[in-house]
Amino acid sequence: MTTLLHYFRWAFLFTAVGLALVFWLGWATTGTLAGALGFLLIGGVLAVLEISLSFDNAIVNAGKLREMTPAWQRRFLTWGIVIAVFGMRIVFPLAVVVVAADITPWHALVLAATRPAEYATIIGAAHLSIAAFGGAFLMMVALKYFFSESKDVHWIAHIESFMGRFSTVQGMELAIVLVVIMAFANILPESDVGTFLYAAMAGLLTYLVVEVGGHLLDARQGTVAVAAKGGLGAFLYLEVLDASFSFDGVIGAFALTQNLFLIAIGLGIGAFYVRSLTIMLVERQTLAQFRYLEHGAFWSILILSAIMFAQTIWHIPELVTGLLGAGFIALSVVSSLHYNRCEAARQAASGGDI
Numbered sequence: 001m002t003t004l005l006h007y008f009r010w011a012f013l014f015t016a017v018g019l020a021l022v023f024w025l026g027w028a029t030t031g032t033l034a035g036a037l038g039f040l041l042i043g044g045v046l047a048v049l050e051i052s053l054s055f056d057n058a059i060v061n062a063g064k065l066r067e068m069t070p071a072w073q074r075r076f077l078t079w080g081i082v083i084a085v086f087g088m089r090i091v092f093p094l095a096v097v098v099v100a101a102d103i104t105p106w107h108a109l110v111l112a113a114t115r116p117a118e119y120a121t122i123i124g125a126a127h128l129s130i131a132a133f134g135g136a137f138l139m140m141v142a143l144k145y146f147f148s149e150s151k152d153v154h155w156i157a158h159i160e161s162f163m164g165r166f167s168t169v170q171g172m173e174l175a176i177v178l179v180v181i182m183a184f185a186n187i188l189p190e191s192d193v194g195t196f197l198y199a200a201m202a203g204l205l206t207y208l209v210v211e212v213g214g215h216l217l218d219a220r221q222g223t224v225a226v227a228a229k230g231g232l233g234a235f236l237y238l239e240v241l242d243a244s245f246s247f248d249g250v251i252g253a254f255a256l257t258q259n260l261f262l263i264a265i266g267l268g269i270g271a272f273y274v275r276s277l278t279i280m281l282v283e284r285q286t287l288a289q290f291r292y293l294e295h296g297a298f299w300s301i302l303i304l305s306a307i308m309f310a311q312t313i314w315h316i317p318e319l320v321t322g323l324l325g326a327g328f329i330a331l332s333v334v335s336s337l338h339y340n341r342c343e344a345a346r347q348a349a350s351g352g353d354i
Helices: 009-030 033-065 070-101 105-114 116-125 127-146 157-164 172-187 190-219 224-229 232-253 260-283 293-310 318-353
Strands: none
Touching: 009 033, 009 260, 033 070, 033 232, 033 260, 033 293, 033 318, 070 105, 070 116, 070 232, 070 260, 105 116, 105 260, 116 127, 127 157, 127 172, 127 190, 127 293, 172 190, 190 232, 232 260, 293 318
């Protein structure tokens, strides 16, 4: 049987290489041992931040990967990690600056390397758009799970069963997200409303395009049975989902350091652990063993989406976001273990009666 450490061997290797690069970067930037050690500490904190904010992402990924063919599973776990580390942790922050400052990608890279404070200011100015986009997309992801007609297991029973009654109402989750968007648009300063609405609508449109496009792409690959297992469409869905989860970590990282390369390495280390955790959840069939674990992940996503909307008005520390997400997942694990004990006791009692 594969040991737990086996799943994290690549994450451990990348951690060693990444921390060595962080130490070298700190030494090259500051020229002092204290500066290098400071970079090392921040790199470790960034990795922990990424893991805490993306733990629910690993659970959702594992649930989706179960429906995908082995070939597409391998593609997501190889190409996906490249896109996650280099795309979201390096290209995305650069792209934000390119659009916001209307400069070329090369100038954005030079700006990140030579004037990190100015670079961080531009990223910070784009926070409203990023939070609105991510909040809308993730809220759709979470509500789609709770309003699913095929969902017959409930963790927080009163709320989930109530939502389940409306699962046959088409567009219910879309209506709820639109209500939330309009509520925040009424609270925001008038100067921010246009930017907020544009970004939130873009988040909704992206979700709908990925949903519809995913079904069309998968259906074209073969029979309905093959399409049901997921292919290119499911791959794209997971990539967009990972990107939405990454927004909070990337933006939050600038509160710790303004060095783009330190952020990329630190968050990249965390991304490797999320990948390893995803593989472990799939191969060990952990979701089947913990009845409510997936529920906890989607509640965590719903909380994260609400926090991203709230961040358009108030500053909410990343520590709060991470603790709330981890808290829901931990509670779902406890509930699952309690359910398993009760089931074992019930089966033992029924067996004893025979």
